[in-house]
Amino acid sequence: MHFGFDDDQLAFRDAVRELLEKECPPAAVRAAWEAPPGGLDRTVWDRLTEMGVLATLVPEEADGLGLDERSLVLVLEEAGRAALPHPLVDTAAVAAPLLAGTPGGEGPGPAGVPDAHGIGMVATDLGGPYVPCAADADWLLLRDPATGALHLVDPATVVLRPVDTVDGARRAAAVDWQPAPESLVTDDPAAIELALDRGAFGAAAVLVGLAQRMLDMTVAYVCERRQFGVPVGSFQAVKHRLADALKELAFARPAVHRAAHSLATGAETRARDVAMAKAMASDAARFVGRQALQCHGAIGYTVEHDLHLYLKRTWALAAAWGDAAWHRERVARALGV
Amino acid sequence: MHFGFDDDQLAFRDAVRELLEKECPPAAVRAAWEAPPGGLDRTVWDRLTEMGVLATLVPEEADGLGLDERSLVLVLEEAGRAALPHPLVDTAAVAAPLLAGTPGGEGPGPAGVPDAHGIGMVATDLGGPYVPCAADADWLLLRDPATGALHLVDPATVVLRPVDTVDGARRAAAVDWQPAPESLVTDDPAAIELALDRGAFGAAAVLVGLAQRMLDMTVAYVCERRQFGVPVGSFQAVKHRLADALKELAFARPAVHRAAHSLATGAETRARDVAMAKAMASDAARFVGRQALQCHGAIGYTVEHDLHLYLKRTWALAAAWGDAAWHRERVARALGV
Amino acid sequence: MDLTWTDEEEAFRAEARAWLEENLAAWYDEHGGPENIRSGDTREGFAQHLTWERRLYEGRWAAVSWPAAYGGRDASLWEWLIFEEEYYRAGAPPRITQNGIFLLAPTVFEFGNEAQRAHVLPRMAAAEDLWCQGWSEPDAGSDLAGITSRATRVEGGWRLDGQKTWTTRGAFCTHLFGLFRTDPGAERHRGLSYLLVPLDLDGVTVRGFGRLDGDEGFAEVFFDGAFLPDDAIPGGVLLGEEGEGWRVAMATTGSERGLTLRSPGRFLATAQRLVELYRERPSPRLRERLVDAWMRAEAYRLFTLETVTRLAGGAVMGPESSINKIWWSELDCDLHEIALELLGPDAELEGPWSKGWQFALSGPIYAGTNEIQRNIAAERVLGLPRR
């Protein structure tokens, strides 16, 4: 029994954190709100690609890092801390291992698709009706609404209808497309289920990172901001809000780490564990965000302050890949109630 | 539009308050925990009878006070403040007007039953499976489980099985009995429905009074109790708990008063209004009780302190006459959802 | 206790309902349909809403409870409640003039001289002068007594220096009512004065900026030695006595938290729309929360009826308005949150519920944070020690 990370996993996380602190500051997130469809800056993405992050779950024999979700989870938390606008969950957690056919598959990628390592940016509608970064992606992983089968589609062959969402940096669009035999990736229900679980797990990890960032920002703010002659963080009401935020996050995080373990080891309880992770991370991140907003007061209620960048991503991801209620329903079924 | 009480109503309340402060102190409630079945002290009950409280809803021509629920509601709040152990809701809110046939009925009391004014102490199972003060009552108003019809039954003809409940002063028992034609009071669904609404309304009013008492006790306690060199009531966490208790109670109370108005005027929305009142009063009183216990700390967590007398009555009544969830269900149906 | 309306009140309701129905339709037509109306907290939408405000004024519905002489119709508090119910039931838009009408006007009635009233109130009702509230400053949010903006007595007026911020709709308004420090030696609540300031003075710069919901609903207002002549407002720019600004402003705070800023009609209408949304997209798991929220909106109405009964009997609003503000602001969040859960994945899309939710989130912050309201309730209503 060891419920922690090894030095390699922590070093991988630290490297990504360092990169994102430099290349994905709040200004980069703001830029993603403003850039026209297709115009998302790729600097940080290219660096992540070079580091092999996108291919974390791709076997070494397919030129990937050959790691598992226990390594990826920390990286995704970092993506959350940075509110990285790029579709890292879609690409690294869902598409890459699916296309590489791991675990245990043969990777029946459609013709003309690059290998999983070099696949580029993939965006998917598996997490909800709208596809994040749809106009920016190199490939779209889409679910045939009639059969549930997954297809890998060239964006040039579809019609995108950008939608106005709460989080502008999600850059979401509805996609009009036609499934074709040559774009089929898989219609195996188990593979589809696994892809959905990986996406929900990925979103949960990102939410943990977002919550940590909002908590950190708020702690710093309430220590500095003075009202009534004292730091507002010295008021018991503020202390208790943030103690509760800390608590909710501290107990959601191990659930997400356990989901990583269950995915990595193909545990029987995988579906239940992922559902629990997403439910708890969604609730915790929303709760932390609410406390962060209230403790920031009017200052946080502006688009000039950075808080809203993390808050709105939290709202979007809490609802994506199944919201907390949807995943609680899955846990209920697992419990037999 | 006038959402307040007139001088007569307030004077009636004040008279009852004065009586109960004198005759129903915490020691009287404790005595009701200890007295053997049938041994409930009647001093305060006799005084309430003399004042006409039991016959508040009985028409003047039947020797009652000829008042309506707008007068009774304040009296029941006082019964709550005092945690009066006697079945005042059962008798004054439910049985007396039912037997007097108000409003608009003929009062078809079974043979041998005294008139509504002089009926004495009535206990009923309309509020739940167990009958409060069952061994102490002069009459039992019981619902035929097969038909739903209401019967007025002489306690000498039934078998009582006392049950151990959370609130010892409820003095509850299960009743084994046989309906007989001569004990039938009514099988009119409308009359039964009205009796149930009166009981739920009555319990709601008592809960408001209980909550007020617990809030008052707690405010007094936290102003006096010192820890860390200051009154514990000066801590913001305590302030906010009690501010929320005040708020929940302050918004539940008008709902209960409105239910009194709806009953008194036979409003179309009576069922919805009573359900809303009972749901809100149950939730508010439980919430206030929880804050009261936490703010009292270990001192409140003993049977030597009086708080538990009010707290346990609150728990019992919140669940009786339909709990909050049951009444929310009724409101839902009224809203058409 | 009598919870029925008089025939006159019912007639008033019917008149308001008919007028609103007809004029809302006409206003929508004027702008090519409701889908073309933008938020009143954007520059373009503000201009659209001005035409609505002027229509209201022409119908004498802009400020029903004011004396007719100032543009009202001498309505009772009961009638005001009825009007608000009808206003929100009709789906009429949020009032872009509300900070003037609901926050400044009660203060002008209480503390203004006759010349100030005669000038300020009719122009406010007519939406000729558009007032924003200048209280918050970068370092004086919850702690209003930390205000540092200065007004210095000079020949014929005041010199203004300093900065206000989070000024709702400040970028679109013509006037600001605000607190300024007129006695630089005094601290905290003392030495403040309540001034009426046209925003077109030299030395005043207004910069709009985005709220959380993306609208340019906030402004910073910079005062760089701006000269405010005493006669910029007939009757004078000082409301109440010099140095009495705190007391004058607190009267307004009572209104803001209490009865007038957020009438029950607003939340009853939201609750009703939520019930309709539920009927379209039923979700049994949310049914109890829906009922609970509906009951809380209804309880707010009942609580208000009780309050108005007391006021009608001669009582004055006390610190109990603090729990009022907690109640409606948290209710508003819950109503919208339930709606977003009903909408499911579509909740991510910008739309009235999403927008309304983001706005609702500001409720526990503005007009005195709910933390401060809870302090007030505990200390001034329950009597807990201030420490």
Place this chain on the structure above:
Amino acid sequence: MDLTWTDEEEAFRAEARAWLEENLAAWYDEHGGPENIRSGDTREGFAQHLTWERRLYEGRWAAVSWPAAYGGRDASLWEWLIFEEEYYRAGAPPRITQNGIFLLAPTVFEFGNEAQRAHVLPRMAAAEDLWCQGWSEPDAGSDLAGITSRATRVEGGWRLDGQKTWTTRGAFCTHLFGLFRTDPGAERHRGLSYLLVPLDLDGVTVRGFGRLDGDEGFAEVFFDGAFLPDDAIPGGVLLGEEGEGWRVAMATTGSERGLTLRSPGRFLATAQRLVELYRERPSPRLRERLVDAWMRAEAYRLFTLETVTRLAGGAVMGPESSINKIWWSELDCDLHEIALELLGPDAELEGPWSKGWQFALSGPIYAGTNEIQRNIAAERVLGLPRR
């Protein structure tokens, strides 16, 4: 990261499970069936539970993590967690010895001398000496530093004066470990000493009284010039240095809030029984709350596994145990509240869930109120200013 147990650990679990199953049955038989076992917080029930505690000791399960020399089996923290899971899964009774084993013993291990350890620990494990905690006083509840009970140095020992209260199971215990003021000139946290006190001394009076749930689980302990000889306990009655009582006691507080007092197994078992209750009496409106509570029990297990991993890696328990205590105490309330809602009108009847709920309500109060835990979390974990 590896969330599997070793073969040895699985064998340990199997051994514990088999022993518990057999011995619980035997214990029930001894008392004529489980229905005859009364609460361990009543006089009669305490005596019944003593026979269980001695059975545990004989099986070397009384304190698995202690060295074998003192009656334990040198179990790792992992094995301790496994034992606790099995203990509560089996439905074994609450430990009437817990305040000694979980609160005093860690302190004896850390601060006691060898003679104290050799005397106190085996007798504690064997349930020969029964220890209660003497910290709270009428005026020192949350504010422990307000302790006024005095221990005065006299020839050959101490003279004790003062009063302790809310002493759990004090009326049935043989010994008390407590904080006494040994330097009357020192204030607050200074000048306290940690003493081990037999309760049969002359001048010590113990009076049991009822808790909220009706059991005589509390006691007041009065010290009226009682003489406590230095050799009342081999190795001495003073635990740690004179005047260092606060520091010594705080080490115990860490245990109380943290890992050892309330193991995950306890709440996992409750959650599992709740799931079973739901299956018997399903109520769709409570399904989400049930799942939520189950997840929180499971999350507590995961959080604990993470903590033990860190401890096994050499880390020490820090202030994060404060959020731990908030978590399990509120979870315990919710688990029982859901059960009572499932039981509906039958919830009014006294029964295991009703009783358990009333006990759960004390969780946010004892071992440092949750208000104080939140202060600690905010100040010591997040670093917010103390003021």
